Amino acid sequence: MKKPSQTRWLASCLFLALLLFSLPAASSEKKTLLIVGDSLSAAYNMPQDSGWVSLLQQRLEEKASGWRAVNASISGETTTGGLTRLPDLLRQYQPEIVLLELGGNDGLRGQPPARIQNNLQQMINLSQEADARVVLAGVFLPPNYGRRYLEQFEAIFPSLAEENQLTLIPFILEGVAEQAELMQEDGIHPTAEAQNRILDTVWLELQPLLN
Template sequence: MTGGLKRLILVNSYLICLFLASFAQADNKTLLVVGDSLSAGYGIDIKQGWVHQLQLKLDREQLAYTVVNASVSGETTTGGKARLPKLLETHQPDIVLLELGANDGLRGQPIKIPHNNLANMITAVQNADAQVLLIGIQIPPNYGARYTEAFAGIFARLAQTYDTALVPFLLEGVALNPQLMLKDGIHPTAEAQPILLDTVWPYLKPLL
């Protein structure tokens, strides 16, 4: 076999591999995460965050999904609602995980603001023919029991109204464990991230 023929075979093999890889990637469905610092990996390496670990889990289980993490630390439901149309247009997701509201609650926003914003976002996702997984959050009782309970109830009411899947509380088993929270008492540590993923996974898996 001549050197020129060998080079031609190698080039053709390389092009075939690129084609197959591109085809496989194009065939992947898209899972979009729209969240705040809890999903953006605040205070830790982003690769330690539960969203990145979700991609690894999907890969291990040979589930053809590409995870797009559009989470922004400090994001409110108002900011998320403003960003969502462009995100839906750009990524055309099959599933959208909505993890927002904590910053609204920590700022003492009237309950109707996060409720209405999340309702608007759910409707936008459903109108884009994507499934919604709403991720619930609770806040510390800084504003009194009445506000805290009303805030926590937002997510269950929305899930029932719009018939969406719901993770009741993202920080279940984490929030009250000081060893799993950063010094600010708000954000989970790197060690807590697998627990967050385990909390989300049972509600996400039926949507895949």
């Protein structure tokens, strides 16, 4: 026959075990940062593990271990393609943060700025409706597209950030695009050597959201 003290000890152990098993499974899962972008985020013309998103995952493991980065970027992607894919991505990954890095290919094709802005706005709406915070990455175009078009295009990103109270990365290629040695021969895509600098630019705006 067990002594009362032994019975109380066993009861306490059983209670603690039941308490642990009753905790939600999600408490041990990492939060998700979903990157939806184009070739600037898809490690174009270089090994995938050299791209800034892969480097971001390494930094998360070191400095924000409760997070993981999911890269849903595709080279050549437009805001129309991103908008089409986003609902499934949101359902699949249920991200806490969505980083949108799109619009450059639309601009290179001369798409109307109003259409680009509308597509991005819809992506912002979908993300926020899924309870995700949105980070918007701005991009610039080569100067040969004409001053009027360039001004309208470049105004898209700060305008959306202000209207929706988003975290804005003003220019994802800050400190890179103006240095020829950090750009590939096409003058559009950064080299592998530039990826750490891109990561630092992204991290500056992203880190406060991870705490």
